Amino acid sequence: MRVHVAFTPAEAEHAPTAIVVDVVRATSTIVQALASGYRRVHCCAEVEEALELRARLGKGVLAGERNAVEIPGFDLGNSPREFVDPLGETLILTTTNGTRAILVAAESAETVLVGSLLNLAAVAAAAREGGDVEVVCAGLRGRFTIDDAYCAGRIAELVGGQRSDAAEAAVRLARSFPSALDGIGASENPEHARLGEDIAFCARESVLDVVPQLATREGAAVEIVSS
Amino acid sequence: MRVHVAFTPAEAEHAPTAIVVDVVRATSTIVQALASGYRRVHCCAEVEEALELRARLGKGVLAGERNAVEIPGFDLGNSPREFVDPLGETLILTTTNGTRAILVAAESAETVLVGSLLNLAAVAAAAREGGDVEVVCAGLRGRFTIDDAYCAGRIAELVGGQRSDAAEAAVRLARSFPSALDGIGASENPEHARLGEDIAFCARESVLDVVPQLATREGAAVEIVSS
Numbered sequence: 194m195r196v197h198v199a200f201t202p203a204e205a206e207h208a209p210t211a212i213v214v215d216v217v218r219a220t221s222t223i224v225q226a227l228a229s230g231y232r233r234v235h236c237c238a239e240v241e242e243a244l245e246l247r248a249r250l251g252k253g254v255l256a257g258e259r260n261a262v263e264i265p266g267f268d269l270g271n272s273p274r275e276f277v278d279p280l281g282e283t284l285i286l287t288t289t290n291g292t293r294a295i296l297v298a299a300e301s302a303e304t305v306l307v308g309s310l311l312n313l314a315a316v317a318a319a320a321r322e323g324g325d326v327e328v329v330c331a332g333l334r335g336r337f338t339i340d341d342a343y344c345a346g347r348i349a350e351l352v353g354g355q356r357s358d359a360a361e362a363a364v365r366l367a368r369s370f371p372s373a374l375d376g377i378g379a380s381e382n383p384e385h386a387r388l389g390e391d392i393a394f395c396a397r398e399s400v401l402d403v404v405p406q407l408a409t410r411e412g413a414a415v416e417i418v419s420s
Numbered sequence: 421m422r423v424h425v426a427f428t429p430a431e432a433e434h435a436p437t438a439i440v441v442d443v444v445r446a447t448s449t450i451v452q453a454l455a456s457g458y459r460r461v462h463c464c465a466e467v468e469e470a471l472e473l474r475a476r477l478g479k480g481v482l483a484g485e486r487n488a489v490e491i492p493g494f495d496l497g498n499s500p501r502e503f504v505d506p507l508g509e510t511l512i513l514t515t516t517n518g519t520r521a522i523l524v525a526a527e528s529a530e531t532v533l534v535g536s537l538l539n540l541a542a543v544a545a546a547a548r549e550g551g552d553v554e555v556v557c558a559g560l561r562g563r564f565t566i567d568d569a570y571c572a573g574r575i576a577e578l579v580g581g582q583r584s585d586a587a588e589a590a591v592r593l594a595r596s597f598p599s600a601l602d603g604i605g606a607s608e609n610p611e612h613a614r615l616g617e618d619i620a621f622c623a624r625e626s627v628l629d630v631v632p633q634l635a636t637r638e639g640a641a642v643e644i645v646s647s
Contacts, residue, residue, distance in 0.1 A: 200564060203430060337427060339585040358566040358607050362593050369592040380585050
């Protein structure tokens with residue numbers, strides 16, 4: 194088995210199993226939401242698509258952010274701490290980078306899982322069952338981010354198998370930090386400065402057993418459920 | 421001053437100074453060639469362009485490789501050891517990834533330098549004089565490679581300044597290897613298996629003082645000289 198890391202969505206290659214990581218915060222939010230009792234998460238790349246989807250479904254909790262700022266008229270933002278107590282069964286989420294990374298992974302992988310530190314052990318165990326694995330980092334507006342690369346390295350190490358150059362680099366990067374909080378807190382992204390509580394929340398390792406998986410694709414939206 | 425690393429040419433951003441790295445082997449070859457006495461290196465992305473350029477110039481030593489294999493009819497390959505004794509003043513070089521990375525960097529930077537471990541200290545010192553710095557890794561067919569990322573990390577550390585996430589990751593990656601030979605020898609690229617002597621040659625640090633710099637661009641070719 195081979196394990197690869199795409200440090201940005203543009204580097205994603207074809208693999209049987211992709212694990213999408215946007216650890217601060219979209220994929221942590223999806224993991225937390227499904228663990229808390231939401232039955233499905235519809236991920237949309239654009240705010241308008243999220244609004245149209247709720248109109249079409251006739252239901253759904255609207256959540257998301259743009260550049261780490263809440264969207265006017267939405268029910269919730271994108272802090273995973275907002276999803277500990279579910280407000281319904283259907284979540285409609287749109288985020289800046291994470292949703293787009295899931296959509297890209299859906300193009301190139303047969304099975305798309307959602308990874309974070311919260312479900313680290315669970316997602317690695319699930320990925321090991323399906324052949325070659327690629328961890329797709331959401332990054333920030335198409336750029337490398339150290340928080341996603343750290344999380345990808347942790348996942349790649351746990352998955353095992355033969356590492357690509359990028360996977361080996363991610364594993365070495367992860368090992369260079371004394372803790373997950375140091376690793377995902379190391380980004381220079383200025384938006385992270387006011388996300389201290391969320392970063393601490395997202396740095397907790399293997400506390401949730403849920404493995405979110407892409408179930409269906411509807412146009413520019415995807416539906417994520419527990420696998 | 422800010423220092424950034426583009427792990428692939430596609431991630432290159434605008435910066436006053438770019439340092440292109442294809443440590444195994446194109447940029448090591450360019451550094452060695454100019455240190456040995458070649459006066460200029462014309463870099464071409466395609467074999468046909470190299471042949472046309474020699475016809476137009478009426479002179480030039482033709483060198484290069486495609487996927488680490490020599491090109492029929494060319495005078496030399498792309499082993500830096502072939503350039504220790506110059507065969508002329510004008511070198512026309514076409515390589516798979518390095519030349520293309522230089523062409524990409526030429527689009528986004530005002531000053532384009534050529535980096536390797538051979539000229540590590542010299543290129544870092546030269547880059548420090550010109551504002552923000554971006555190290556552009558050639559990679560392999562657009563993909564991340566650990567040898568270029570290692571060399572980029574060594575350069576970024578020496579340049580100093582405020583590191584982007586990617587620069588910080590590259591520095592941490594470089595520090596994870598006990599030696600340069602371990603770092604640039606860690607790639608899983610199967611072509612590297614038969615490049616042992618070249619890799620050892622390219623792993624020597626700061627043994628040459630030359631800082632190759634992009635001088636002129638002529639269509640799809642660039643001319644590199646000592647700065």
